[in-house]
């Protein structure tokens with residue numbers, strides 16, 4: 486079993502302003518395994534940025550316990566490290582942001598080298614390391630360019646190289662692709678995934694887009710109004726979301742909602758023929774290997790008219806969704822649906838009388 490490299494327990498963060506108090510994070514506990522790509526999703530204002538700033542104590546919480554790599558760094562309302570120890574600890578945690586935060590008057594190489602200021606490396610060692618880092622993020626040929634001469638994706642690569650300068654164990658990405666177009670987003674996500682695999686880097690990925698979690702994360706937490714409302718493996722959450730907000734997020738990432746709108750407009754669905762049923766099937770892992778549609782006909786003489794079908798790979802496991810019209814003898818449809826349910830396919834009847 487993997488070790489828990491980040492442990493946040495019962496974290497509260499309250500901001501006191503003149504007249505009012507805002508509790509941005511309420512009793513949140515999250516444990517993140519070494520090597521995870523851990524997604525934290527939620528709408529703007531949910532408390533995501535505040536929560537991740539707690540990990541390196543950029544934001545000191547009001548209450549709770551923070552344990553990083555087996556060291557308790559905050560407990561019972563106090564930072565438990567000396568300032569020197571805290572500086573050391575922070576080197577283990579790199580961070581990247583939506584707006585890159587590069588220094589405009591410095592070249593790409595200088596921006597990366599800046600993070601090595603207190604590394605104790607010689608000038609030559611630093612130069613060598615900067616080259617290696619820029620190569621790692623695919624920007625070796627841009628070392629002498631200034632941020633203004635780089636595209637958004639290239640700027641984020643410089644920021645990633647800088648965040649990795651002190652060989653951190655953890656990389657926090659706070660909306661790091663939110664300012665990028667979809668194609669560049671994919672490229673940056675691919676780079677993060679590669680760094681996770683190559684360096685064993687633990688990545689905490691904050692985003693308001695479930696699509697991003699779906700693309701590269703293995704676990705996910707959903708936040709709303711400062712609280713963690715749901716947490717689990719990407720596979721669990723995508724196949725069995727419990728909370729309404731989670732379901733909303735997932736719909737935006739799978740496209741089934743849009744498909745359903747079109748499906749309901751079709752004549753055949755509006756006037757569903759006799760002995761027919763509109764159903765949605767969801768299946769994952771091994772169930773995607775079975776020829777469901779084929780078996781429905783072969784064993785139950787139930788014919789299927791497929792209106793929508795989609796298979797995604799989530800954390801290396803296939804997950805499928807289908808919307809179909811089943812037609813056949815009511816008794817046969819009933820038995821067929823029992824059989825697919827038994828094969829761990831989730832059945833939802835969208836329209837029509839369920840035969841019994």
Ligand SMILES: Nc1ncnc2c1ncn2[C@@H]1O[C@H](COP(=O)(O)OP(=O)(O)O)[C@@H](O)[C@H]1O
Nearest residue numbers: 500507509527528529530531532533534535536
């Ligand atoms: N420094 C601060 N002072 C006061 N309120 C803050 C501060 N930082 C964040 N907040 C408030 O805390 C809540 C959560 O903000 P944030 O963590 O930035 O959410 P998210 O990253 O999910 O958009 C918001 O209501 C925000 O206005």
Ligand SMILES: [Mg+2]
Nearest residue numbers: 533534535659
């Ligand atoms: Mg934020």
